[in-house]
Amino acid sequence: MTVLLFDIDGTLLHAGGAGQAAMELALAEEFDRREKVHGIPTAGRTDRAISADLFKFHDLALTDENIEKFKRAYFQRLPHALQNLGGAVLPGVPDLLSALSGDVHWLLGLLTGNFAEGAALKLRHFGLNEHFGFGAYGDLHVERNDVATIAWSETQRRRPLALPEEVWVIGDTPADIACGRAIGAKTLAVATGYYTLDQLKICEPDFLCADLADTEAILDVFRGALPKMAK
Ligand SMILES: [Mg+2]
Structure with a gap:
């Protein structure tokens, strides 16, 4: 075996970039963080690590509550991003x-x-x-x-x-x-x-x-x- x-x-x-797009949309719409993200690598990294970097970039407190809210918002937007971005x-x-x-x-x-x-x-x-x-x-x-x-x-x-x-x-x-x-x-x-x-x-x-x-x-x-x- x-x-x-x-x-x-x-x-x-x-x-097709759907993960990143859905995360950025979640931050824009649920946390009002709209600044274009740069300098955060994603390949091979965990979503927990990427989220922590995004929160730092946007000066958001890395609390359990914020993380849960962010994850919910991301999951809600991911299917639509997958539909649209042609992966x-x-x-x-x-x-x-x-x-x-x-x-x-x-x-x-x-x-x-x-x-x-x-x-x-x-x-x-x-x-x-x-x-x-x-x-x-x-x-x-x-x-x-x-x-x-x-x-x-x-x-x-x-x-x-x-x-x-x-x-x-x-x-x-x-x-x-x-x-x-x-x-x-x-x-x-x-x-x-x-x-x-x-x-x-x-x-x-x-x-x-x-x-x-x-x-x-x-x-x-x-x-x-x-x-x-x-x-
Ligand atoms: Mg990979």
Whole structure:
């Protein structure tokens, strides 16, 4: 049995900037903060970390009450932003997930910086939600490594005999590779997000590819046969 923990943005799909747009709209309409945001990176980071930076940028108090209000406002606006901004599922993802979902050999979960509800809204919008039985999300933690720790304990709850080396973390950023390594998992990096093959190669993932389009090759990787990496 092999456990596959997938990142969402840049790995399974491109949301077309919907997450950022919905967050900015939430801040404008619920908190009257309309200044154009700049200098806040999002790739590979948790929504908790991004929110903290947004609050600081807008000089908003980072209270539990404000965070809850912000999350509610964001979730209300995200479906509309997803409709309007024309994101897409990334190449090969539906075929790969279908191949994995039909087989008890695999256990599929999410390891994402998204808020849990944001993750569900994005996956539902693109018809991918049914594939994932569990996940670890970016609601509480600033550091992605802490999210990976949760993903690993959620894995152990479901598969008490699982070993870290039977786990793959699949993502599009150096942070995905680092957090996979932090829990002892294998890592597959895919260059369909913000980072190029060369930038990801430096991080030394166990496997690196340009995209997930070649279903059989990716399945071979997860089965333990490591074909040649993308150049
Ligand atoms: Mg990502």
